[in-house]
Amino acid sequence: MIQWDSFLKTFDTGSGLWNPLVWATVIVIALLIVYIIRSFGKKEYKEGTEQTKPFLSGNPEGDKEKMHVKGSNLYWGFMESMKWGFDQLTKIHTGNVSDYILWFVVIMGILFIFIVGVF
Amino acid sequence: MIYNIPYFAVIGLIIIGLYAVLFKRNLIKMVIGITLIESGVNLFLITLGYREGSTAPIYTLSPGGIMSMPVPQALTLTSIVIGVAVLALMLSFIIHIYRHYKTLDVGKIGGDEE
Amino acid sequence: MNIMNHLPALIIAIPLLGAFLTPLISKINDRLRNIFVILIAGLTCLLVFLLANQVFTEGIQTYVFGANTKETLNAISSGTPLVRILFEVDGLSAFMAIIGCLLPLVAVIYSWAFMKDHTGLDKYYTLILLMTAGMLGMMLTGDMFNFFVFLEITSISSAALIAFYTDKGKAVAAGFKYIVISSIGALFVLLAVALFYGQYDALNIAVIANSMQYSFLDKVALVLLIAALGMKSGLVPMHMWLPDAYGRATASVTLALIPTTLASLYGVLRVSFTLYGNNLITGNPLKQIGQIEIHLNILLAIFLVSLALITIVVGVLMALKQTDLKRMIAYAAIAEIGYMLLAIGAALSVLKTEVGNMALKGGMFHIMNDALDVGLLFLVAGAIYYATKETSLNKLGGLARNMKYTTVFFLIGLLAVSGIPPMNGFASKLLIYESVYQVNPILSIVAILCSILMLAVFVKVFHSIFLGPKQSSFEKVKEAPKSMLIGMAIIAGIIIFFGLFPQVIVNNIVTPAVDALSNPGTYINAILTGGV
Numbered sequence: 228m229i230q231w232d233s234f235l236k237t238f239d240t241g242s243g244l245w246n247p248l249v250w251a252t253v254i255v256i257a258l259l260i261v262y263i264i265r266s267f268g269k270k271e272y273k274e275g276t277e278q279t280k281p282f283l284s285g286n287p288e289g290d291k292e293k294m295h296v297k298g299s300n301l302y303w304g305f306m307e308s309m310k311w312g313f314d315q316l317t318k319i320h321t322g323n324v325s326d327y328i329l330w331f332v333v334i335m336g337i338l339f340i341f342i343v344g345v346f
Numbered sequence: 347m348i349y350n351i352p353y354f355a356v357i358g359l360i361i362i363g364l365y366a367v368l369f370k371r372n373l374i375k376m377v378i379g380i381t382l383i384e385s386g387v388n389l390f391l392i393t394l395g396y397r398e399g400s401t402a403p404i405y406t407l408s409p410g411g412i413m414s415m416p417v418p419q420a421l422t423l424t425s426i427v428i429g430v431a432v433l434a435l436m437l438s439f440i441i442h443i444y445r446h447y448k449t450l451d452v453g454k455i456g457g458d459e460e
Numbered sequence: 461m462n463i464m465n466h467l468p469a470l471i472i473a474i475p476l477l478g479a480f481l482t483p484l485i486s487k488i489n490d491r492l493r494n495i496f497v498i499l500i501a502g503l504t505c506l507l508v509f510l511l512a513n514q515v516f517t518e519g520i521q522t523y524v525f526g527a528n529t530k531e532t533l534n535a536i537s538s539g540t541p542l543v544r545i546l547f548e549v550d551g552l553s554a555f556m557a558i559i560g561c562l563l564p565l566v567a568v569i570y571s572w573a574f575m576k577d578h579t580g581l582d583k584y585y586t587l588i589l590l591m592t593a594g595m596l597g598m599m600l601t602g603d604m605f606n607f608f609v610f611l612e613i614t615s616i617s618s619a620a621l622i623a624f625y626t627d628k629g630k631a632v633a634a635g636f637k638y639i640v641i642s643s644i645g646a647l648f649v650l651l652a653v654a655l656f657y658g659q660y661d662a663l664n665i666a667v668i669a670n671s672m673q674y675s676f677l678d679k680v681a682l683v684l685l686i687a688a689l690g691m692k693s694g695l696v697p698m699h700m701w702l703p704d705a706y707g708r709a710t711a712s713v714t715l716a717l718i719p720t721t722l723a724s725l726y727g728v729l730r731v732s733f734t735l736y737g738n739n740l741i742t743g744n745p746l747k748q749i750g751q752i753e754i755h756l757n758i759l760l761a762i763f764l765v766s767l768a769l770i771t772i773v774v775g776v777l778m779a780l781k782q783t784d785l786k787r788m789i790a791y792a793a794i795a796e797i798g799y800m801l802l803a804i805g806a807a808l809s810v811l812k813t814e815v816g817n818m819a820l821k822g823g824m825f826h827i828m829n830d831a832l833d834v835g836l837l838f839l840v841a842g843a844i845y846y847a848t849k850e851t852s853l854n855k856l857g858g859l860a861r862n863m864k865y866t867t868v869f870f871l872i873g874l875l876a877v878s879g880i881p882p883m884n885g886f887a888s889k890l891l892i893y894e895s896v897y898q899v900n901p902i903l904s905i906v907a908i909l910c911s912i913l914m915l916a917v918f919v920k921v922f923h924s925i926f927l928g929p930k931q932s933s934f935e936k937v938k939e940a941p942k943s944m945l946i947g948m949a950i951i952a953g954i955i956i957f958f959g960l961f962p963q964v965i966v967n968n969i970v971t972p973a974v975d976a977l978s979n980p981g982t983y984i985n986a987i988l989t990g991g992v
Contacts, residue, residue, distance in 0.1 A: 239963070292932060295858065296923075302916070322453075323452055335684070380640065435639060
């Protein structure tokens with residue numbers, strides 16, 4: 228039914244080629260080389276001194292549990308600068324099921340004008 | 347012209363049913379609106395099978411003459427049964443919702459997430 | 461009785477029989493019922509694979525209910541009108557049926573441990589088997605009214621399953637919204653079917669497609685069908701029931717709901733490509749503006765592509781804002797449906813060319829990949845809820861120490877959804893980007909930007925749940941139970957397999973579906989000329 232050597236073919240999109248097995252082999256070899264170079268180590272590294280503590284621009288480090296950035300505080304800059312867009316989107320998403328059917332009737336009307344009315 | 351009156355009734359029923367679903371805030375009135383739309387579609391199905399001057403499509407003791415089409419009658423029966431099942435499910439959901447939210451207003455059961 | 465002749469009927473009959481026997485067996489023993497349900501789901505899966513094998517090697521399979529198939533087809537080709545219900549399985553139906561039988565099997569395996577402490581489990585398993593039977597019926601049938609009946613079966617059982625947590629009010633409210641939306645959509649589908657019956661005196665898809673003259677009532681029926689089926693498959697702006705329904709149901713139910721949404725998308729494809737297939741590009745154009753002729757396929761393509769672009773952008777932007785884990789994954793699922801429709805709409809506008817063929821292959825391959833990826837993410841969300849009883853992103857943190865396997869599965873799902881090599885999401889998204897770029901560059905640019913935003917969404921989730929220091933409230937969190945891990949491992953294995961060998965999958969499974977879409981004549985001739 229399926230030939231066994233067709234498992235190794237390259238994936239041919241209309242305008243490009245992609246072979247995941249070659250990619251995986253190259254990545255594994257590259258990661259191996261990186262690991263070998265990393266395991267040589269540095270001479271200036273002393274464990275247990277000031278070098279290994281986290282550096283927070285001179286601020287004192289608090290309780291470990293409270294230092295974890297919570298889910299809704301990531302990407303704060305992006306959310307603040309696009310606040311107008313996000314507020315509009317949230318206002319549209321009410322929980323009201325009548326509004327859902329209203330959008331359905333609106334889309335049906337637009338499609339009606341498009342397919343039946345104009346053409 | 348008189349044979350076109352059921353089609354006008356179908357359009358009227360569907361528009362009234364859509365109005366009830368879209369603009370009423372009580373949950374039970376919304377369910378009644380859905381039932382009105384379903385009645386309109388069933389009426390449309392039945393009206394398609396009628397021929398002028400025809401009798402019921404039953405062979406035994408038939409008075410002769412042409413008969414109306416039996417296929418839309420079977421389709422309408424299936425649709426009525428499905429409508430009854432959906433109506434029973436929606437009403438049992440409303441009983442549970444009333445027990446938890448203590449209100450039947452559709453704007454207040456939307457939930458409190460973003 | 462030769463089983464191979466009766467496969468389409470058995471695929472519907474066995475889950476129905478299992479669904480009606482489950483409450484009886486559940487009175488004897490609980491473990492026996494679980495094993496029985498897994499056996500029924502596995503048997504259905506085996507039968508679907510046999511049927512798919514038959515379709516991919518031999519061509520379209522038809523099955524007539526209540527009479528001998530060969531005699532009926534011979535009688536039709538010599539002039540007798542068609543009065544029976546037919547199942548007609550071509551490449552597209554077999555492709556969707558593979559998705560529709562695999563995911564409920566994994567959901568049933570997963571819910572052995574996930575739903576162990578709940579009561580009312582006999583009703584739960586009955587409804588999952590009923591939903592599977594309805595979903596497979598929607599995908600295999602060749603008759604419009606039969607499609608409506610299976611659509612209603614699926615929506616009634618899905619609504620009851622979404623409202624499974626009846627002790628809180630939120631899940632029941634989500635179930636109510638789902639049944640209102642489903643019921644109105646299905647009633648408009650019935651109105652379109654009645655319009656077809658009134659004009660052509662036929663309910664079979666092939667007979668209607670053959671005798672279709674593109675009159676005013678046919679245009680109204682096209683509008684009704686595409687709007688109603690599009691609402692049930694989650695196109696923006698009619699998508700708002702999807703986060704409520706997916707986010708408040710239990711995780712295994714959400715996994716079984718994904719193929720239901722994709723079955724409505726199958727309905728959109730069947731209507732646009734096969735039912736109106738002979739009217740897409742006709743001899744005389746609908747309108748002529750200067751040198752450009754406008755046929756029906758350009759109108760449909762403009763509508764579908766613009767809605768798909770809005771879907772991708774709104775889905776990803778709303779996903780950035782959420783703090784509830786399952787709602788966020790539901791918005792990501794909405795964005796992925798936008799990708800599928802973008803590819804299919806772009807293929808509609810350049811029908812029967814090389815670029816159109818590639819775009820269709822990308823869209824269809826993405827349907828299967830996306831069902832698996834988003835399914836794996838929902839299973840991981842369920843495992844986290846089972847272990848910690850928390851769903852909000854603001855309260856979780858540092859779970860990678862306790863739940864090692866779950867972290868690896870979430871990482872695989874994250875890479876697959878964002879389209880990063882070597883997972884299967886990359887292969888299908890590469891096809892979509894490259895072929896849609898040749899239709900219009902702006903579409904491809906928007907798609908790539910939103911794919912980057914999707915990666916941002918899931919990196920945020922991964923950091924805030926799994927990485928970070930150990931929280932004191934999660935000291936006793938243990939790894940998920942074995943049956944949940946087995947379910948997640950099955951899907952992750954399939955994802956990696958599809959990612960490492962994409963050419964085999966595209967040649968053997970996706971290409972018959974694309975051929976069935978591009979040639980509506982094959983579908984019609986299989987019935988009207990007796991299979992010759």
